[in-house]
Amino acid sequence: MEKSAKIYVAGHRGMVGSAIVRKLEAEGYKNLILKTSKELDLRNQQQVKDFFEAEKPEYVFLAAAKVGGIVANNTYRAEFIYDNLMIESNIIHHSYLNNVKKLLFLGSSCIYPKLAPQPLTENYLLTGELESTNEPYAIAKIAGIKMCDAYRDQYGCNFISAMPTNLYGPNDNYNLETSHVLPALIRKMVLGKALESNDWETLQKDLNKRPIEGVNGYADKKDILSVLAKYGISSKEKTTSVTLWGTGEPLREFLHVDDLAEACLFLMNKFDKPGFINVGSGIDLSIKELAEIIKTEVGFSGHLVWDTSKPNGTPRKLMDVSKLKGLGWINAIPLKKGISKVVKDYEHRLKI
Numbered sequence: 001m002e003k004s005a006k007i008y009v010a011g012h013r014g015m016v017g018s019a020i021v022r023k024l025e026a027e028g029y030k031n032l033i034l035k036t037s038k039e040l041d042l043r044n045q046q047q048v049k050d051f052f053e054a055e056k057p058e059y060v061f062l063a064a065a066k067v068g069g070i071v072a073n074n075t076y077r078a079e080f081i082y083d084n085l086m087i088e089s090n091i092i093h094h095s096y097l098n099n100v101k102k103l104l105f106l107g108s109s110c111i112y113p114k115l116a117p118q119p120l121t122e123n124y125l126l127t128g129e130l131e132s133t134n135e136p137y138a139i140a141k142i143a144g145i146k147m148c149d150a151y152r153d154q155y156g157c158n159f160i161s162a163m164p165t166n167l168y169g170p171n172d173n174y175n176l177e178t179s180h181v182l183p184a185l186i187r188k189m190v191l192g193k194a195l196e197s198n199d200w201e202t203l204q205k206d207l208n209k210r211p212i213e214g215v216n217g218y219a220d221k222k223d224i225l226s227v228l229a230k231y232g233i234s235s236k237e238k239t240t241s242v243t244l245w246g247t248g249e250p251l252r253e254f255l256h257v258d259d260l261a262e263a264c265l266f267l268m269n270k271f272d273k274p275g276f277i278n279v280g281s282g283i284d285l286s287i288k289e290l291a292e293i294i295k296t297e298v299g300f301s302g303h304l305v306w307d308t309s310k311p312n313g314t315p316r317k318l319m320d321v322s323k324l325k326g327l328g329w330i331n332a333i334p335l336k337k338g339i340s341k342v343v344k345d346y347e348h349r350l351k352i
Helices: 015-026 045-055 070-075 077-097 132-155 181-196 200-209 221-230 257-270 287-298 322-327 335-351
Strands: 007-010 059-062 102-106 159-164 166-168 233-236 239-245 251-256 276-279 284-286 303-307
Touching: 007 015, 015 257, 045 077, 059 077, 059 257, 070 077, 070 132, 077 102, 077 132, 077 159, 102 132, 102 257, 132 159, 159 257, 166 181, 166 257, 166 335, 181 200, 181 233, 181 239, 181 287, 181 335, 200 221, 200 335, 221 233, 251 257, 251 287, 251 335, 257 276, 257 322, 276 322, 284 287, 287 303, 287 335
Parallel strands: 007 059, 059 102, 102 159, 159 276, 166 251, 239 303
Antiparallel strands: 233 239, 251 284
16 A cells, blocks of 8 residues: 555544554554544445545545444344444445455454364354354354455455454453453453452442443442442452353453554555455463453452353354464564553553
């Protein structure tokens, strides 16, 4: 991409999109097109049509999506498939109609079959049943991959797809009703630590920034304790505990979003083939191990309780990143270092 190229980053306020914007700006790309969801509803075909015809972007990073953790995916199944299908269909189609030079579509590791062999290589796509809790989202993302390939096959579009592993970092979603596992663990531990030390100032600041089911820091203490307990953060007989879903045994891989942003720019400049490419660290750990790392980093000394009546999700999701490494890219931020940075940032923002 030329430094002066007109680049549209769809979803620039999200964790992934904002990281891509930071990376592009740091590398000297200044001609960026950024629209909020209020300015441009990507689910609306007419609005997307008008936008592309007016702006004529040369390159597109398709990072816009409706995303969430296991609870959100399983609860809002219709929204997850509808919103994501509409977003990607509109952007991909109008990128073609308006002669976009290159488009990068971002998916998710949940596209792979629930019981696929590990590590997950790109050719395992559509070889088995999906994990039921996030099937609608996964189907939408698979459709995006296939749409990019179809437009390449029929129209010669240089549309590529990248499938990131589980991500974390700045601008993550800490809403306990919809968040992914790593940010949810961080917030639960921070709240658990505050409850453990009777630090109501921190509890109230946290809830004022991110109310839980409408309960903010100005609510009655009984209501605050009640909603915290509902989400597994409670204190009984001078013992504070944080309850987490499942057994803690599933294995997951994590990548700092700044590493992903670097990989996206790398792929825009280096990768021009059909199909898709995995983006990850190639290293995984159990959710239980992850929880212990976060517990230590936050300084929460209470108990972790595993609610085995809740679903685990896919047993393991480890990316085979040999294809990406073969092109010359490898991630730079180790997990413990990345978690430390994120926890410090979260705690710092509570003090502002």
